[in-house]
Amino acid sequence: xxxxxxxxxxxxxxALPLVGAPPPERRDAARNRELLLDAATALIERSGPRGVxxxxxxxxxxxxxxxxxxxxxxxxGLMAAVLNHSEAEWQLQVMSGPPPLGxxxxxxxxxxxxxxxxxxxxxxxAELIREAGRTGxxxxxxxxxxxxxxxxxxxxxxxxxxxxxxxxxLLAPLELPILDQQVNLDGFPVDRVHEGWVDLARRIVGR
Amino acid sequence: xxxxxxxxxxxxxxALPLVGAPPPERRDAARNRELLLDAATALIERSGPRGVxxxxxxxxxxxxxxxxxxxxxxxxGLMAAVLNHSEAEWQLQVMSGPPPLGxxxxxxxxxxxxxxxxxxxxxxxAELIREAGRTGxxxxxxxxxxxxxxxxxxxxxxxxxxxxxxxxxLLAPLELPILDQQVNLDGFPVDRVHEGWVDLARRIVGR
DNA sequence: GGACGAAACGGACTGCGGTCCGCTTTCTAT
DNA sequence: ATAGAAAGCGGACCGCAGTCCGTTTCGTCC
Numbered sequence: 001x002x003x004x005x006x007x008x009x010x011x012x013x014x015a016l017p018l019v020g021a022p023p024p025e026r027r028d029a030a031r032n033r034e035l036l037l038d039a040a041t042a043l044i045e046r047s048g049p050r051g052v053x054x055x056x057x058x059x060x061x062x063x064x065x066x067x068x069x070x071x072x073x074x075x076x077g078l079m080a081a082v083l084n085h086s087e088a089e090w091q092l093q094v095m096s097g098p099p100p101l102g103x104x105x106x107x108x109x110x111x112x113x114x115x116x117x118x119x120x121x122x123x124x125x126a127e128l129i130r131e132a133g134r135t136g137x138x139x140x141x142x143x144x145x146x147x148x149x150x151x152x153x154x155x156x157x158x159x160x161x162x163x164x165x166x167x168x169x170l171l172a173p174l175e176l177p178i179l180d181q182q183v184n185l186d187g188f189p190v191d192r193v194h195e196g197w198v199d200l201a202r203r204i205v206g207r
Numbered sequence: 208x209x210x211x212x213x214x215x216x217x218x219x220x221x222a223l224p225l226v227g228a229p230p231p232e233r234r235d236a237a238r239n240r241e242l243l244l245d246a247a248t249a250l251i252e253r254s255g256p257r258g259v260x261x262x263x264x265x266x267x268x269x270x271x272x273x274x275x276x277x278x279x280x281x282x283x284g285l286m287a288a289v290l291n292h293s294e295a296e297w298q299l300q301v302m303s304g305p306p307p308l309g310x311x312x313x314x315x316x317x318x319x320x321x322x323x324x325x326x327x328x329x330x331x332x333a334e335l336i337r338e339a340g341r342t343g344x345x346x347x348x349x350x351x352x353x354x355x356x357x358x359x360x361x362x363x364x365x366x367x368x369x370x371x372x373x374x375x376x377l378l379a380p381l382e383l384p385i386l387d388q389q390v391n392l393d394g395f396p397v398d399r400v401h402e403g404w405v406d407l408a409r410r411i412v413g414r
Numbered sequence: 415g416g417a418c419g420a421a422a423c424g425g426a427c428t429g430c431g432g433t434c435c436g437c438t439t440t441c442t443a444t
Numbered sequence: 445a446t447a448g449a450a451a452g453c454g455g456a457c458c459g460c461a462g463t464c465c466g467t468t469t470c471g472t473c474c
Binding site: 130134143161162164165166168169172173175177178180181182186188192193195196197199200203204206 | 337341350368369371372373375376379380382384385387388389393395399400402403404406407410411413
């Protein structure tokens, strides 16, 4: 897989250590993280998140079990890592993809596109989010990203009030537990839930 | 404890079986459920929900472990049962306590009282709700009760739209995961969160 | 290249949630 | 009162998440 004819090898980019940054990962550690993430993703694809054990992931990655826990803290942590990876693309679409989801469109249209896709994404990754528990859905990355984005859109729309709180309120009905209840237990069609959310957005934004 | 002089024993109330109702519990089963619930409550009080094991509950109740699972399905089920018991009094206040929480006050005032007390209750039982997982917070009883009540208040307030969905949207920010994030991770003061909720209610109701 | 300290590794081990099945208690019909 | 069936009971047992610590690997400094 490596190129055979390498005439003038590119100098490796040197990672200048940022002051205050945590020390970089050792090479074996990094390699194992990759191996584990891949193994976990594959196993999850095959048997669903619930059917995957930590032992299985360790074995599939050709690594000891202790290593899995060292890298990911817990089962939830591992699931959260996989989840993050799955949602990275969506986040990219929001930040720099084509409108109306990405930048360039009217903020209201962006908000609607955001809500629609967020709802779909959450439902799509439902099992994984469930397995990732607290660590996942509202962990550092994913959650604060959505709040920040919605807060920004609300600002653009000229909404007055406590925006961090309002943004959270607008996002809350899109969280898995609520959607789960409405769609899977109450049996509401997804479209109806979505229309309800748009109505909510209208009332909050004041249109 | 029992009265010693019992002259004319009260006739036991006879439980006439309602048609279509599930068969009544056997006496030993009922006794054990009570024992287990009491034991669990006591242990939780002492060590917090996270520190309580099923074995410990079984032992404290003087009962086999299998019995615990027979009665409550799972650890989450047991926690949910304890939680329900804890919240029963609050539900009673809502349904038939003094205004403004109970009936008799203006619906808007009732809604505000509902939100405030709901927020407090959720925060108060946070650990238990967490341990009760899916089974607990949004289990049959507690959750649908709140939705029904809020939907009723919204009706009284003349709100138009898809009320079941709107009610859910109004309740979502009062769910533990969201409150947890705001209060314990973001560090927002409870009062601020509460004011945010009132603002949300205002926008939904249209005041 | 060698040597040394730090970080990472691996897998045996522990504790807990949940299941299973042979035995006991309760209920009902006679 | 008794017998038979159904429901309940208990605790040994299993699988999996998470820990611990002796061993190995990595990076660095001479």
